[in-house]
Amino acid sequence: MTEAKQDTHLIEHTLDHVEVLKGHFLHAFRDQVRLPNGDTATREYVIHPGAVMIIALLDDGRLVMERQYRYPVKQVMIEFPAGKLDAGEDRLACAQRELLEETGYRAKEWAHAGVLHPVISYSTEFIDIWFARGLRLGERRLDEGEFLDVFTASLDELLAWSREGQLTDAKTLTGLLWLQNHLSGSGPRQWQSVG
């Protein structure tokens, strides 16, 4: 992967781009593309503004988690706090806003963990992942119509729930991988202090 690679045998080129759904939330397009062999094909996908997820570490090593009913999968899911970017919003500012609104926590220090793409076959969505520490609990301010429980869990509990099938949210599972590697000292991590 380190050498420069020519990917012309894989890349698809846009021929046409048509809006097929402008919903309250979902915004979908159907593109015609030219395949690597010159044939054409159709690609349908959702345009998404992107999101952030926060891995918030309490001083005792426990994590700030949420339980939230997710209507499409008809289950209460265990998740790291997360939320969508507002138009033009800075990613770290969004992470600070979402952590405070959903859980009531402010963090003194932040470190960027990475980016994940949750659904590369039919959405443009990316999720920017942040670590937060130096937490102080204030008062949460949920959005209108938002209902969720906040609780804390240890990494061992979260890993056990993932093995037992009680934790199946891909962004949260990906966060556990980053957290495990972070705690084992792998990979660089630059913390920045925030007013």
Added chain:
Amino acid sequence: MTEAKQDTHLIEHTLDHVEVLKGHFLHAFRDQVRLPNGDTATREYVIHPGAVMIIALLDDGRLVMERQYRYPVKQVMIEFPAGKLDAGEDRLACAQRELLEETGYRAKEWAHAGVLHPVISYSTEFIDIWFARGLRLGERRLDEGEFLDVFTASLDELLAWSREGQLTDAKTLTGLLWLQNHLSGSGPRQWQSVG
């Protein structure tokens, strides 16, 4: 999480269910729901048949991987082999079919690793994750219009790429968490032989 919990303060109930897009691939609905406080809200989401992903372990410990252009994110992505379930298809049968079609490998032994939900806010999709070992290379048979590179990588290489931001696909990152735990001996794993 171990005790029985009443989640009536979180759960949403369907009031109305309307198809808003029947595309070639995307099938989307807009539901009206009753919120826990009695108010109503709108939920838009994609109906998906579900998918499988295969973590295929070669005898030398390397993994069978793919590089594939993913049009919505406009990038060539590093992924574990995966594919959608056909209507009524058995999940293990689908995993065997997708591994063979996309990579040319057949596996003698299979073990179910777990389930993940890639995008719980706007899709019903689940991905069933399987380990495969005892691999023999035959001939791959890609679907019409499918273009991808097959290669092998070690777990250390994959973890390094995840840290460096070259591997950002959430299903694949989740697979790395399961693989790491599997190799460290955590969690039960029952292998079944397949003709």
